[in-house]
Each structure stands twice: as C-alpha cells, then as structure tokens.
Amino acid sequence: MPAPRVYKAEGIVLKGRELGEADRIVTLLTPQYGKLRAVAKGVRKPRSRLAGNLEPLTHVAVLVAHGQSLDIISQAQTLEAFRPLREDLWRLSCGLYLAELVERFTVEGAEGHPVYQLLLETLTRLALATREELLLRSFEIELLDHLGFRPELGQCIACRRALEPVENFFSPGGGGMACPGCRYKVGLTRPVTVEALKVLRLLQRRDATTLARLRLRRALAAEVELLLREYIAYILEHDVQSTVFLDRLRREAAAPPAGGRPAAPTG
Numbered sequence: 334m335p336a337p338r339v340y341k342a343e344g345i346v347l348k349g350r351e352l353g354e355a356d357r358i359v360t361l362l363t364p365q366y367g368k369l370r371a372v373a374k375g376v377r378k379p380r381s382r383l384a385g386n387l388e389p390l391t392h393v394a395v396l397v398a399h400g401q402s403l404d405i406i407s408q409a410q411t412l413e414a415f416r417p418l419r420e421d422l423w424r425l426s427c428g429l430y431l432a433e434l435v436e437r438f439t440v441e442g443a444e445g446h447p448v449y450q451l452l453l454e455t456l457t458r459l460a461l462a463t464r465e466e467l468l469l470r471s472f473e474i475e476l477l478d479h480l481g482f483r484p485e486l487g488q489c490i491a492c493r494r495a496l497e498p499v500e501n502f503f504s505p506g507g508g509g510m511a512c513p514g515c516r517y518k519v520g521l522t523r524p525v526t527v528e529a530l531k532v533l534r535l536l537q538r539r540d541a542t543t544l545a546r547l548r549l550r551r552a553l554a555a556e557v558e559l560l561l562r563e564y565i566a567y568i569l570e571h572d573v574q575s576t577v578f579l580d581r582l583r584r585e586a587a588a589p590p591a592g593g594r595p596a597a598p599t600g
C-alpha cells in the first residue's frame with residue numbers, strides 16, 4: 334500500500350533554518366517518526382498562518398504532505414507554546430539547550446517516543462520550575478539512558494569492584510567510573526569527588542524526593558555539569574553549541590551590576 338500523501342503528526346519544534354526568501358526548514362521531534370525535517374512554505378511572510386506556530390520549543394500538531402526531497406508542512410496548530418519560557422532569556426536558553434541535545438542525539442525516521450515524552454515533560458517543568466540546573470542534569474542523565482549511553486556509576490568499569498567512597502575517576506571513553514587503581518587503564522579520566530558521584534547516582538535513580546531536597550553548592554553543581562558535558566561531547570564527537578550561551582548568561586548574572594559591561598578589547 335502506498336504511503337498516504339498527507340499525514341498528521343504531533344511534535345516539538347527543535348529548530349528552524351531559513352530557506353530562500355520566505356520559507357523555513359523546520360526540525361521537529363515526533364513520537365511516531367522520530368526527528369522530522371519539513372519545509373514550512375511562506376512562513377516568513379507577514380500574513381502566514383503557519384508563522385508563530387513553528388517557533389522552536391513549540392508543541393505543535395502539523396499536517397504534512399510528502400514532498401520530493403523534503404516533506405511540506407501545510408498546516409500547524411500550537412498545542413502548547415510554553416510561554417513562560419519565552420518571557421525569560423535564561424529559561425529560554427535552557428530550553429534551547431535541551432532542543433539542541435535532542436536534535437543532535439536523534440535520527441530521522443526512527444521512532445522517538447521515550448525521548449519525545451522526556452522532552453515534553455522537561456519543557457513543561459522548565460516552564461514552571463525555578464531549579465533549572467537540576468532539571469537540565471536530570472534530563473541529560475535520562476536522555477543518555479534512553480539512548481543506550483547510561484554511565485556506569487556503581488562499580489569500576491575495569492576491575493568491576495564496587496567503588497569506595499574516595500575520589501574516583503570518570504572515563505568518557507569507557508562510559509563510566511574507574512577506581513583509583515584502574516584510572517590509567519581506561520583512557521583519559523577526570524577526578525570525581527564523593528559528593529558529585531552521590532549526586533549523579535541520585536539523578537540516575539530518578540530519586541525525585543531526595544532531589545527535591547537537594548541544595549548544591551556552586552562548585553559541586555559545576556563539577557556534575559562539566560562531567561556530563563564532557564561525556565556528552567565525547568559521545569557526539571562535538572561540543573554542544575548552546576552551552577556557550579548558557580555559560581555567558583551565568584557569568585553575566587554573577588557579575589556585579591556595574592561590571593556587567595564587557596571590557597574593551599585591547600591591542
């Protein structure tokens with residue numbers, strides 16, 4: 334039976350790329366078709382009925398027609414715009430970071446239901462929550478789980494012994510922790526404090542009750558974040574671009590108001 338010429342899909346807009354004068358290639362994550370790239374024709378014209386429904390991070394229902402190279406979005410209806418995300422630059426940037434991660438980790442045409450569900454839930458919580466950092470870390474750990482990159486955090490990846498409560502070592506290439514005795518057998522590693530390992534395990538167990546009570550010191554939060562960032566970059570063989578912007582926003586928020594202006598370049 335030939336595929337229908339027109340099909341319906343529900344999805345979350347991950348990104349858009351301008352095409353020609355008035356069109357845009359929109360990348361969506363859908364539960365049925367995984368990542369879907371389709372053209373929104375005329376979306377950049379002032380009176381387009383598609384415009385506003387296909388901005389990144391919009392949960393949308395679309396009607397898509399099979400096209401020669403790319404499919405074509407003929408209708409789009411917003412199911413949820415996640416407005417609070419759009420009213421706050423920091424939360425918007427967090428959302429765009431999630432979208433970039435998903436965009437990079439998923440492929441077109443493969444069913445994407447668990448990741449879709451995870452992204453939808455996380456965006457919903459991001460629009461409500463104030464603890465964005467922890468939400469991002471939970472998302473990263475859970476995404477790695479779904480995609481088959483669950484890091485080994487319980488035992489040493491080389492000797493298989495349970496890890497002692499001392500400084501241990503994370504090996505991105507080995508996909509998990511190594512004990513001090515095995516650290517040189519597993520490629521490049523980074524040291525991991527006892528506390529950071531504890532936090533990573535809580536995240537991996539999805540221990541919501543404990544996580545809700547957790548208050549991370551800045552240094553500890555940064556340690557957990559950098560470890561996951563390095564692991565993700567290793568798997569993707571690429572840095573995640575939007576982390577640069579997240580880092581910049583954080584630096585600006587930490588700077589005293591009078592020092593908010595960047596220093597003039599020298600030389």
Ligand SMILES: [Zn+2]
Pocket residue numbers: 489490491492493494511512513514515
């Ligand atoms: Zn070992």
